[in-house]
Amino acid sequence: xxxxxxxxxxxxxxxxxxxxxxxxxxxxxxxxxxxxxxxxxxxxxxxxxxxxxxxxxxxxxxxxxxxxxxxxxxxxxxxxxxxxxxxxxxxxxxxxxxxxxxxxxxxxxxxxxxxxxxxxxxxxxxxxxxxxxxxx
Numbered sequence: 659x660x661x662x663x664x665x666x667x668x669x670x671x672x673x674x675x676x677x678x679x680x681x682x683x684x685x686x687x688x689x690x691x692x693x694x695x696x697x698x699x700x701x702x703x704x705x706x707x708x709x710x711x712x713x714x715x716x717x718x719x720x721x722x723x724x725x726x727x728x729x730x731x732x733x734x735x736x737x738x739x740x741x742x743x744x745x746x747x748x749x750x751x752x753x754x755x756x757x758x759x760x761x762x763x764x765x766x767x768x769x770x771x772x773x774x775x776x777x778x779x780x781x782x783x784x785x786x787x788x789x790x791x792x793x794x
Contacts, residue, residue: 737785744764764791
């Protein structure tokens with residue numbers, strides 16, 4: 659017998675055994691994370707379908723999807739980028755990226771000003787008078 663063949667055969671067997679061991683570990687780990695998913699029910703009349711994932715609402719499938727939020731108006735974004743949020747709880751984040759309720763109200767105010775025919779500079783001035791927060 660050739661020693662090289664014995665070595666290759668040993669390596670092949672070792673590889674197969676290693677793959678089986680890793681597969682077993684993964685299955686056991688998954689079973690520990692989601693024990694109900696792999697449980698076998700022998701009760702008569704029991705459903706054989708896997709349980710729904712957590713947070714899944716089957717009724718949501720029949721409801722219409724919510725409308726996708728429109729992209730922000732570039733003019734509103736330009737004006738808002740010059741201001742810090744005035745709520746005081748979000749660390750004075752820039753108004754154009756803050757997502758708190760106050761920031762949404764301030765951006766809506768800017769949108770109103772622009773819709774009423776005011777320029778970006780006039781909208782910025784009105785926002786500064788009402789809320790403050792103009793960055794230097």
